[in-house]
Structure formats: C-alpha cells, structure tokens
Amino acid sequence: MVTLSTPALEAARLMADQNLPGLIVLDEDGKPFTILPGTQVLRLAVPQYCQDDPALARVVDEQHADLFLRALGDKTVRELLPDRPRELPVVDGDATVLEIAAVMARMRSPVVAVMAQDRMTGAVTLDNLLDRMLAS
Amino acid sequence: MVTLSTPALEAARLMADQNLPGLIVLDEDGKPFTILPGTQVLRLAVPQYCQDDPALARVVDEQHADLFLRALGDKTVRELLPDRPRELPVVDGDATVLEIAAVMARMRSPVVAVMAQDRMTGAVTLDNLLDRMLAS
Numbered sequence: 001m002v003t004l005s006t007p008a009l010e011a012a013r014l015m016a017d018q019n020l021p022g023l024i025v026l027d028e029d030g031k032p033f034t035i036l037p038g039t040q041v042l043r044l045a046v047p048q049y050c051q052d053d054p055a056l057a058r059v060v061d062e063q064h065a066d067l068f069l070r071a072l073g074d075k076t077v078r079e080l081l082p083d084r085p086r087e088l089p090v091v092d093g094d095a096t097v098l099e100i101a102a103v104m105a106r107m108r109s110p111v112v113a114v115m116a117q118d119r120m121t122g123a124v125t126l127d128n129l130l131d132r133m134l135a136s
Numbered sequence: 137m138v139t140l141s142t143p144a145l146e147a148a149r150l151m152a153d154q155n156l157p158g159l160i161v162l163d164e165d166g167k168p169f170t171i172l173p174g175t176q177v178l179r180l181a182v183p184q185y186c187q188d189d190p191a192l193a194r195v196v197d198e199q200h201a202d203l204f205l206r207a208l209g210d211k212t213v214r215e216l217l218p219d220r221p222r223e224l225p226v227v228d229g230d231a232t233v234l235e236i237a238a239v240m241a242r243m244r245s246p247v248v249a250v251m252a253q254d255r256m257t258g259a260v261t262l263d264n265l266l267d268r269m270l271a272s
Contacts, residue, residue: 012269012270013270015266016263016267016269016270019155019263021157021174021246021262037175037244037246038157038246038262039173039240039241039246039262040244042237042242042265045237046234046238046241050234050235050237050238051241051242052242054227054235054238054239054242055233055235057232057237067166083207089197091190095194096193096194097192098182098186099190099191099194101178101181101182101186101188101193102182102186102193104175105175105176105178105179105182105187106187106188107175108173108188108244109175110157110173110174110175110246112175116195120170126174126178127152127155128159128200129178130148130151130152130174131152133148133181134148134149134152134255
C-alpha cells in the first residue's frame, strides 16, 4: 500500500522488495483511490512513446534507462497516475475464494482490496489466493 | 513453463509453488504457444458465469469451490485455453530493461519470453525486471 503522495520510485522499490504483484494506492482518507497491477505500475516509469512501440525503447541504452528511473524519484504517484478506472478490484470480507478469483480474472488484477463498510481491512494477492485454493 | 498437454491443475500448482506471476505455454516444438498472466490462468479455473458477474460466485460456498478445482484436474491446459492472442509478450535476447518494461506495460503481462531465432532462450518476470531496474 502506498498513498498518492508517495514518491513513484519508492512505490516501485516497495513492490520489488516485497515481491508484490501490484499496488493499492490509498487516498487521504485511507480508502483505495486506485489499484494497479504490477504491469501498470511500470507505466508510471516507462515513457509513453516506448509503451506505444517497445522497439523504440531499444534505442535508449541501459545506462540511460537507469538515469531516467532516477529522474522519476521526485515525482509522486499522484503526478504519474493514469486515469482512475471506473471500477476497482475490491471484495467484501465475506467473499469466497471463487469470488475473489473471478474478480482478479475479470479485472486482470493480481491484487484485490478487502473492504468493510467503506474501509479497507486487508488485501489478497494472487499468490495468497492460489495457496488457499490449492491447500486442500 | 508448461505445455499444452499439462493438466490445468498442475499448471496452477506450479504457479503457486514457485510464486510465478504467469505461465508460458509451450507448443509441441517448444515454442511459446501463448503466455498467460496469472490473472488469466485463473480464468482456466473460474466458470464463465462467475467471471461475468463475480457476485454470482458468492452463492458457491468454499467447499464447493474446492470440489470444482479438483474436478479440473483431468483437463489439460489446451482444453481450457482462451483464444490465442494475436501478439505475444516476447523480446529478443538483446532487449533493454526499458524495452522489456514497455512490453510488460503495453501487453499487461508480468512475464515475457526471451527468443533467439525462433527459439525460446529464457524468460523475464516483473520481479526480475524491477530488481534489475532498481539495482543501481
């Protein structure tokens, strides 16, 4: 979990260090503002022209890519966020494993937030879910 | 990596045991037939009506969900695969980190296959990539 004012580079580092499949971005009230699959967190760091045509990224050499990432450090998550999706991958506390799997599959999100009465009470990752599905 | 004839349940278990963010499905020639993000591997196991409306999944209780998963065990990946995408998240061996990031972001795939002359020579996961991007 990060907030809108977390530096983008710190958010990427958190995801890397904790091997998270995505990030939940909280607003000022501690509610999920948006939930980003890891691949979409990459969007924060990759220039649009490279996303449109990855072959163009090849002309940027490794060292320059590092410099680019470091330059990101001053920007917050809020400054780089894409448009907020209409719907977020959230479930109630009493959601079944099948329900959570269906939400992850439909919304293509490997992380979902668990909500109770408009407050976030937890999160489930794809790994958590698979472990629970396959435990029996 | 799994093949088209791998049992679907075994594929799910491999992903869970090795904490993989997705699966590369190889064809008979050992080339990637398709590459599935983890959330789309879930599609193999979640009935279509639940994907369309996750709330419907709630009426299936936990125990029934387990039974459902076990019933999957006889089916192979091939029998459950969705339509093959027109484009796969693959890169050449000389791809830069930025190029791989751009492919992951654009194709929403936390795993990409590395190809050399029509043969797969490796794979890069989102975790691998972030570690490499942030190492410096």
